[in-house]
Amino acid sequence: MAEQTFDSGMNTRRDFVSAWSRAAALCALAPLPFGQFGPGARAGGDRIVTRSGRSVSADRFPFGLGVASGEPAADGVVLWTRLLDLPGDPGDALPVRWEIAADDAFRTVVRRGEAAALAQLGHSVHVEAAGLEPERDYWYRFHAAGATSQVGRTRTAPARGVLPGRxxxxxxxxxxxxxxxxxxxxxxxxxxxxxxxxxxxxxxxxxxxxxxxxxxxxxxxxxxxxxxxxxxxxxxxxxxxxxxxxxxxxxxxxxxxxxxxxxxxxxxxxxxxxxxxxxxxxxxxxxxxxxxxxxxxxxxxxxxxxxxxxxxxxxxxxxxxxxxxxxxxxxxxxxxxxxxxxxxxxxxxxxxxxxxxxxxxxxxxxxxxxxxxxxxxxxxxxxxxxxxxxxxxxxxxxxxxxxxxxxxxxxxxxxxxxxxxxxxxxxxxxxxxxxxxxxxxxxxxxxxxxxxxxxxxxxxxxxxxxxxxxxxxxxxxxxxxxxxxxxxxxxxxxxxxxxxxxxxxxxxxxxxxxxxxxxxxxxxxxxxxxxxx
The missing domain is CATH 3.60.21.70 (Alkaline phosphatase D (PhoD))
Structure with missing residues (x-):
C-alpha cells in the first residue's frame, strides 16, 4: 500500500487504526480470475495485459525474490511469491497463475488457479490452496509476465487424529x-x-x-x-x-x-x-x-x-x-x-x-x-x-x-x-x-x-x-x-x-x-x- 498521509491532529491510536482501516478497505484481498481484469484480459507469450488494458513487455524476470510456502494444514498450504521488476504502470494489478503438482516435473497437476498481484500489497501473492491430501509432498510454481517461477516443494500436515511415526x-x-x-x-x-x-x-x-x-x-x-x-x-x-x-x-x-x-x-x-x-x-x-x-x-x-x-x-x-x-x-x-x-x-x-x-x-x-x-x-x-x-x-x-x-x-x-x-x-x-x-x-x-x-x-x-x-x-x-x-x-x-x-x-x-x-x-x-x- 502506498504510504499514507495522516492529519496532523491524529495522535491517538484509535484515530490511526480508523484511518488505516478505511484505506485498507480499498484493497481487494481475494484472488481474482483473469476475466476480472477487464474486457479481453489475458496472459501468455511474452506480453501481459493488466486491469487497465495496457499490454506490457515481460522483458524482466519477475520472480527474483523466489517462492515460498507456509502454514501447512492437512488439506492445504499457503503459497507465496512477490513480483518485482515489472514494466508498465506500477499501480496495475497483475494476473498470476499457480500450479500444484504431485511430482517435481509437473506431469500430474492436482490444483491450479489464478490470483491477483495487487500493487497495494507490493504485488505479493498469497494463495491459500486447499483440497490436498494429508502428509505428503507437493511441488508448486507460478506463471506471470511471460515467465515461470522457480519450483518449490511443500508438504501438508498429518490428518487430524493420525499419530504419525515420525x-x-x-x-x-x-x-x-x-x-x-x-x-x-x-x-x-x-x-x-x-x-x-x-x-x-x-x-x-x-x-x-x-x-x-x-x-x-x-x-x-x-x-x-x-x-x-x-x-x-x-x-x-x-x-x-x-x-x-x-x-x-x-x-x-x-x-x-x-x-x-x-x-x-x-x-x-x-x-x-x-x-x-x-x-x-x-x-x-x-x-x-x-x-x-x-x-x-x-x-x-x-x-x-x-x-x-x-x-x-x-x-x-x-x-x-x-x-x-x-x-x-x-x-x-x-x-x-x-x-x-x-x-x-x-x-x-x-x-x-x-x-x-x-x-x-x-x-x-x-x-x-x-x-x-x-x-x-x-x-x-x-x-x-x-x-x-x-x-x-x-x-x-x-x-x-x-x-x-x-x-x-x-x-x-x-x-x-x-x-x-x-x-x-x-x-x-x-x-x-x-x-x-x-x-x-x-x-x-x-x-x-x-x-x-x-x-x-x-x-x-x-x-x-x-x-x-x-x-x-x-x-x-x-x-x-x-x-x-x-x-x-x-x-x-x-x-x-x-x-x-x-x-x-x-x-x-x-x-x-x-x-x-x-x-x-x-x-x-x-x-x-x-x-x-
Whole structure:
C-alpha cells in the first residue's frame, strides 16, 4: 500500500487504526480470475495485459525474490511469491497463475488457479490452496509476465487424529544480513524437513554500517516507511541460500523485535518517536512483513495491528502454539536490558503476552489432544541470572514479566498438558533448559523443556563456549547446555520422544562452512525435562 498521509491532529491510536482501516478497505484481498481484469484480459507469450488494458513487455524476470510456502494444514498450504521488476504502470494489478503438482516435473497437476498481484500489497501473492491430501509432498510454481517461477516443494500436515511415526522439523532465527553468510539455510534445505519454524529477526532494521567486522554491506537506510521496509526485505530475500530454504519446505513464522525496531514493546519504542510516529512505523513494518512471507490472510495487518498468535495441528503428534511476545507486552521494567531485579517486574498489569493471548494459550494447552505441545516463542523463558558481584536478569525476556511466567509454569504443573516443549530464538546462542515451577528452588518440579536455538548469522562466527555460558551455568542449575556457534536446531519427533540436534558451523564470515551436530537432547514422552544422548 502506498504510504499514507495522516492529519496532523491524529495522535491517538484509535484515530490511526480508523484511518488505516478505511484505506485498507480499498484493497481487494481475494484472488481474482483473469476475466476480472477487464474486457479481453489475458496472459501468455511474452506480453501481459493488466486491469487497465495496457499490454506490457515481460522483458524482466519477475520472480527474483523466489517462492515460498507456509502454514501447512492437512488439506492445504499457503503459497507465496512477490513480483518485482515489472514494466508498465506500477499501480496495475497483475494476473498470476499457480500450479500444484504431485511430482517435481509437473506431469500430474492436482490444483491450479489464478490470483491477483495487487500493487497495494507490493504485488505479493498469497494463495491459500486447499483440497490436498494429508502428509505428503507437493511441488508448486507460478506463471506471470511471460515467465515461470522457480519450483518449490511443500508438504501438508498429518490428518487430524493420525499419530504419525515420525515428523521432522527445524527451528531457526536471527539472520543479520551484514554479519555473515546464510550457509546454514543451504544445509537446512538439503535436509528437506517437513517444516521450518522461524522465531523472528528475519530482517534487521540497522542502517548501512561502516564497522570493519561487517561481512556484507548494503546502502539502504534504516527503514521507517513501507517502501523502505520493502527494500530491506527484498535485500534479504535475494540471498540464494535463504531462497533455497523457502523453496525446500513450508514455513511457520513469527516475528520478534527487529522486524520493526530493536526492543520495541507494545506501543513503546526505543527511539523517542511519538505514539503516532511509532504506530505509522509499525504499520509499515507489519505490512512489508506480510508481503514477504507465506502468511494466511488472517495474519494480514490492519494498520499497526496483526493477529500473529495462532496454533497449528500436525495430526495428534504435535500442536504448535505460535506466540507473539511483542505486540501486547507492557514496557520492559527496571530500565530494560540486563538489570538488577526491581519492583517494576511485579507491577500490576505487567505482561509479555497480554491477557487475551495468555488465556488463549492456556485454553489451547488444556484442550490439546496432541502427544507434544510445542510453543514457538521468541525470547528466553527460563530464568537467566548472570553476573559476578551483582546478579542481573534480562528484562526484555520472560524474566522481566514473572507474573506471566509463573502463571504458565503453575498451569503446566497443575493441568499437565502432554509434553510441553518451548522453542526459543533471539539470544544467538544454543541452550537447553529445564522449566521449573519455581526457579528460585533447584529442587522445584520440572514442568517442561526449553530448547533455545542460535542464530543463522547474527553475532558473527561465535565460539563453542565462553564466559557467558560458564557464568550462566554456574548461577542457573536448570540450564543443561550452552553453545555460541551459528546454525539451527533439527528436531525429530516420534510418539516416544522428541530429539533436538544442535547443528552448528565453525564460521559464517566466509561462505561454504561445513555443518555438524554439536549436541543432541531428547524429551521422552511423559518425562518433563531433556536428557543428553
Amino acid at each position: 515428523f521432522d522439523f527445524v527451528f531457526v532465527s536471527c539472520q543479520h544480513y551484514e554479519r555473515g553468510w546464510y550457509t546454514g539455510y543451504r544445509h537446512m534445505a538439503a535436509e528437506s524437513p517437513a517444516l521450518i519454524v522461524h522465531l523472528g529477526d528475519y530482517i534487521y532494521e540497522d542502517g548501512p554500517g561502516d564497522r570493519p567486522d561487517l561481512v556484507r554491506r548494503h546502502d539502504t537506510a534504516e527503514p521507517r516507511t513501507l517502501d523502505e521496509y520493502r527494500a530491506r526485505y527484498a535485500l534479504y530475500k535475494r540471498d540464494p541460500d535463504l531462497q533455497a530454504a523457502h523453496a525446500a519446505s513450508p514455513w511457520v513464522f513469527t516475528p520478534d523485535d527487529h522486524e520493526v525496531d530493536n526492543d520495541w514493546a507494545g506501543e513503546n519504542n526505543t527511539e523517542g518517536l511519538t505514539l503516532r510516529q511509532f504506530l505509522q512505523r509499525r504499520a509499515a513494518a507489519f505490512q512489508a512483513m506480510y508481503e514477504h512471507l507465506p502468511l494466511h490472510t488472517t495474519s494480514m495487518p490492519t494498520g499497526p495491528d496483526a493477529r500473529l498468535y495462532r496454533r497449528l495441528d500436525f495430526g495428534s503428534l504435535m500442536r504448535l502454539h505460535v506466540l507473539d511476545t511483542r505486540q501486547y507486552r507492557t514496557l520492559q521494567p527496571c530500565g530494560g536490558r540486563r538489570a538488577v531485579p526491581c519492583a517494576g517486574q511485579h507491577a500490576e498489569g505487567a505482561t509479555i503476552l497480554g491477557s487475551e493471548q495468555a488465556d488463549w494459550l492456556l485454553d489451547g494447552l488444556d484442550r490439546s489432544p496432541a502427544r507434544y505441545n510445542v510453543l514457538a516463542n521468541q525470547v528466553f523463558m527460563a530464568r537467566l541470572l548472570e553476573g559476578e558481584e551483582e546478579l542481573t536478569l534480562p528484562m526484555d525476556k520472560w524474566d522481566g514479566y514473572p507474573a506471566d511466567r509463573d502463571r504458565l509454569m503453575t498451569f503446566l504443573h497443575d493441568r499437565r498438558p502432554a509434553n510441553p516443549v518451548v522453542l526459543t530464538g533471539d539470544l544467538h546462542t544454543n541452550w537447553v533448559n529445564d522449566l521449573k515451577l519455581d526457579f528460585e528452588r533447584a529442587d522445584s518440579p520440572t514442568v517442561g523443556t526449553e530448547f533455545a536455538g542460535t542464530s543463522i548469522s547474527s553475532s558473527g562466527d561465535g565460539a563453542d563456549t565462553g564466559p557467558q555460558g560458564e557464568n550462566a551455568l554456574g548461577h542457573n542449575p536448570h540450564i543443561k547446555f550452552f553453545n555460541a556457534q551459528r546454525g539451527y536446531v533439527r528436531c525429530t519427533l516420534s510418539p516416544a520422544r522428541l530429539r533436538a540436534d544442535f547443528r552448528v558451523m565453525p564460521y559464517v564470515t566466509r561462505p561454504d562452512a561445513p555443518i555438524a551436530t554439536r549436541a543432541s537432547y531428547v524429551v521422552e514422552n511423559g518425562i518433563p525435562g531433556a536428557q543428553e544422548t
